[in-house]
Amino acid sequence: MINVPDSSNTATLGYVSENNKLGNDSKFEMGLIRSHYIGRTFIQPAQDARELKVRAKFNTVKSVLKGKKVVIVDDSIVRGTTAKQLVKLVRNAGAKEIHIRVTAPPIRHPCHYGMDFPSQDELIANRCGGDIENIRRDLGVDSIGYLSLDKLLASVPHNNGANYCTACFSGEYPTPIDGGGSKDEHEM
Numbered sequence: 001m002i003n004v005p006d007s008s009n010t011a012t013l014g015y016v017s018e019n020n021k022l023g024n025d026s027k028f029e030m031g032l033i034r035s036h037y038i039g040r041t042f043i044q045p046a047q048d049a050r051e052l053k054v055r056a057k058f059n060t061v062k063s064v065l066k067g068k069k070v071v072i073v074d075d076s077i078v079r080g081t082t083a084k085q086l087v088k089l090v091r092n093a094g095a096k097e098i099h100i101r102v103t104a105p106p107i108r109h110p111c112h113y114g115m116d117f118p119s120q121d122e123l124i125a126n127r128c129g130g131d132i133e134n135i136r137r138d139l140g141v142d143s144i145g146y147l148s149l150d151k152l153l154a155s156v157p158h159n160n161g162a163n164y165c166t167a168c169f170s171g172e173y174p175t176p177i178d179g180g181g182s183k184d185e186h187e188m
């Protein structure tokens with residue numbers, strides 16, 4: 001099992017640990033190495049520039065990936081651009097199977113609170129009609145699994161009645177949004 005450095009390091013450790021409690025023999029391995037001198041792909045305005053940046057940002061470790069059944073643990077999938085490029089890199093390094101596990105539910109709604117989420121049409125989960133099999137096919141992987149919203153919420157503390165925004169997953173915005181839930185309408 002490999003992490004996407006650094007965003008899913010701890011989630012991958014947890015996933016390996018829980019998976020091995022089921023009697024499996026999975027290992028946490030560093031199949032991707034990230035350059036810390038390249039900025040976040042998230043803020044690149046043009047799709048091509050983002051794709052180039054993913055390729056420049058990550059290197060693969062062939063000795064870890066070649067001939068292996070690889071599980072990539074990622075913290076979220078927004079457009080799918082990064083995930084697609086990572087799948088390509090891991091495949092080119094010789095992985096024989098690629099599975100993705102995401103530590104969040106599918107993102108189907110734009111964020112109005114500061115994260116630069118794209119318009120609804122650009123979100124891979126929306127483009128694929130919210131269908132997990134379509135997302136799997138679009139990313140070109142052997143399987144994909146998302147954490148459910150209930151399980152995500154169960155994994156975080158709720159001290160003193162703490163509540164969490166889940167709008168990009170559920171579409172339920174904690175504050176009124178002008179123009180409804182679509183960021184496109186909002187920004188026109």
Ligand code: SF4
Pocket residue numbers: 110111112113114115165166167168169
């Ligand atoms: S959970 Fe809420 S604040 Fe966080 S990214 Fe999603 S919509 Fe934005």
